[in-house]
Amino acid sequence: MQRLTALFTAALLSAGIMSAPAMAQEDAASSEAAQAQAAAPATDFSDETLQKFADASKEIASVSREYTERLQNADDEAAKQEVRMEANEDMVGIVEDSGLEVSTFNAIGQAIQQDPELMKRVQAMVEPQEPQDK
Template sequence: MQRFTALFSAALLSAGLMGSMAHAQEDTAAAAEQAPAEAQAQNFSDAQLQKFADASKEIAVISQDYTKQLQEAEGDEAQQEVRQEANDKMVEAVENSGLEVDTFNAIGQAIQQDPELMQRVQKMAQGSAEGQGS
């Protein structure tokens, strides 16, 4: 469940990367619990940050899709199934990007704490979207 919480936090964060950054602040408490990423904040390569940006865009779409499904799900069991399915899709998106989930989460936490790093990742996300013609 901890992995899900971190990924869902990252999904909220990635939604902030694409639009308003207000979403990035929603899970500050969860990020504070996992503060070891702060020490690693400057250790991410441009390639890792680009993979994070690419995966974040996919996760933002997954998050939007599953947020709707979660709101429509009735009962705790149905909601848990939706959460698990969303988590599986998010993990798959991260792994397909070439990052490990822990690295993805560490980058997500680091950019919450480092506005300059967040701007770098935002520029990467915008640049890759233009390159793909999206």
């Protein structure tokens, strides 16, 4: 359970890293829509969408560990900023390769923080299914 919590924490932290550049790229109208969505995240995501989120989260958690170490070892603020930008690009790529938009990934991340049932659905998709021998 701690590993799963760490996974979601990494994914949500990554989502926070990704959201600022992604939002900056949107025009004013879609930015307002994204802010409205962030204020009241949807919880009616399909199982397919949640599975994509779970898969991307696992990969982001792995990548996040690498970048966290590199960030800690960076010599100065310029080097740290370079690591952050590289991490952001990689994590955005992971999300997009999963078939999700960054805004959808972020919305799911916010929704699972506010909805314990949704969190349980995603956890079930992340945790390996163990055979039940009785």
